Amino acid sequence: KPTIFSGVQPSGIPTIGNYIGAMKGFVDLQDDYETTYCIVNQHAITVYQDPKTLSQTTRLLAALYIAMGLDPQKSTIFIQSDVPAHAQAAWIVLCQTGVGELERMTQYKDKAQKQEVVSAGLLAYPALMVADIILYDAQYIPVGEDQKQHLELTRNFVDRFNNRYGNGKDLLVKPEPMIPKSGGRILSLQDPTSKMSKSDANTKAFISMLDEPKTIIKKIKSAVTDSVGEVNYDKENQPAISNLLDIYSALSNRSIDDLVNEYHSLGYGKFKSDVADQVVATFEPIQQKYHQLVNSQELTDILVEGAKTANETATRTLSRMEKAIGLTYKP
Ligand code: ATP
Ligand code: MG
Numbered sequence: 128k129p130t131i132f133s134g135v136q137p138s139g140i141p142t143i144g145n146y147i148g149a150m151k152g153f154v155d156l157q158d159d160y161e162t163t164y165c166i167v168n169q170h171a172i173t174v175y176q177d178p179k180t181l182s183q184t185t186r187l188l189a190a191l192y193i194a195m196g197l198d199p200q201k202s203t204i205f206i207q208s209d210v211p212a213h214a215q216a217a218w219i220v221l222c223q224t225g226v227g228e229l230e231r232m233t234q235y236k237d238k239a240q241k242q243e244v245v246s247a248g249l250l251a252y253p254a255l256m257v258a259d260i261i262l263y264d265a266q267y268i269p270v271g272e273d274q275k276q277h278l279e280l281t282r283n284f285v286d287r288f289n290n291r292y293g294n295g296k297d298l299l300v301k302p303e304p305m306i307p308k309s310g311g312r313i314l315s316l317q318d319p320t321s322k323m324s325k326s327d328a329n330t331k332a333f334i335s336m337l338d339e340p341k342t343i344i345k346k347i348k349s350a351v352t353d354s355v356g357e358v359n360y361d362k363e364n365q366p367a368i369s370n371l372l373d374i375y376s377a378l379s380n381r382s383i384d385d386l387v388n389e390y391h392s393l394g395y396g397k398f399k400s401d402v403a404d405q406v407v408a409t410f411e412p413i414q415q416k417y418h419q420l421v422n423s424q425e426l427t428d429i430l431v432e433g434a435k436t437a438n439e440t441a442t443r444t445l446s447r448m449e450k451a452i453g454l455t456y457k458p
Pocket of ligand 1: 134135136137138139142144145146147148149150269270271272273274310311312313314322323324325326327
């Protein structure tokens with residue numbers, strides 16, 4: 128089976144953007160691929176996280192993975208800091224990556240701007256992501272559009288490493304991004320020029336997967352729109368309405384055309400209220416399962432088991448890398 132790897136940061140409660148852009152796809156891939164899904168808590172600490180909140184959110188995210196349909200019998204589910212090979216491989220990646228290459232990353236530039244003090248970890252972030260991916264020989268990486276540039280960096284790294292150390296063989300697998308055709312970039316509900324992010328300081332800008340129905344309805348009602356007054360899919364001139372169409376379409380499995388036909392002249396009020404109903408309908412059953420799982424021993428057991436499996440694969444790849452670059456001494 129072809130291999131899949133992806134992860135989400137416990138930097139907040141995942142949003143419907145995370146779900147539509149990446150997490151929903153995780154579930155669909157389980158049957159036909161060898162899937163490994165991580166909760167990347169070491170990525171989260173590239174900016175300050177309150178310790179107690181971080182550990183709670185880590186567990187929360189794991190529970191959501193399973194509540195939305197990941198099956199530990201089919202997928203390896205684990206916490207990044209349980210597998211030391213990630214940080215070890217990231218160091219090797221860092222030593223073969225130019226500072227300039229990292230400084231060019233738009234996520235770095237965006238996030239650095241918002242920090243009073245920029246950590247070296249924030250700059251190094253993509254190297255850890257390269258490590259995550261290569262350790263599992265991952266061929267396909269289901270992610271949102273914003274991760275495309277980091278995937279390109281990963282592909283360049285793999286070429287460089289294989290050329291330098293492979294002696295004509297491919298030591299590492301070159302991954303490809305898997306980005307959904309629509310919904311790969313869900314926008315902020317308050318500012319349709321920026322993407323929806325779970326770490327946004329303005330909580331009205333995103334809907335989290337655990338928001339209560341009345342909060343969801345309120346947030347969609349107060350989402351910014353435009354003065355056109357007709358529902359069209361026009362990302363340039365009506366980005367906010369197009370964003371709501373992307374959300375509605377992804378969660379209902381109805382085509383954008385179909386939705387535009389129905390709502391074109393019904394007014395924004397009716398349109399928004401039906402989008403809100405759809406969001407509530409999608410996440411209510413997930414939330415129910417989430418609450419059953421989050422404090423269970425079963426969840427801990429799944430993560431311990433997942434770490435065991437992940438450690439085996441990751442350690443094997445790390446050894447291969449160390450041997451190739453001469454981090455060995457035994458004859
Ligand atoms: P943060 O603000 O802390 O970076 P985030 O919302 O960007 O949080 P990540 O954990 O960085 O979430 O990303 C998890 C996955 O969700 C990635 O595959 C990313 O590409 C995807 N993703 C993030 N935001 C969006 C979005 N607005 N639309 C679609 N996919 C998204
Ligand atoms: Mg992000």
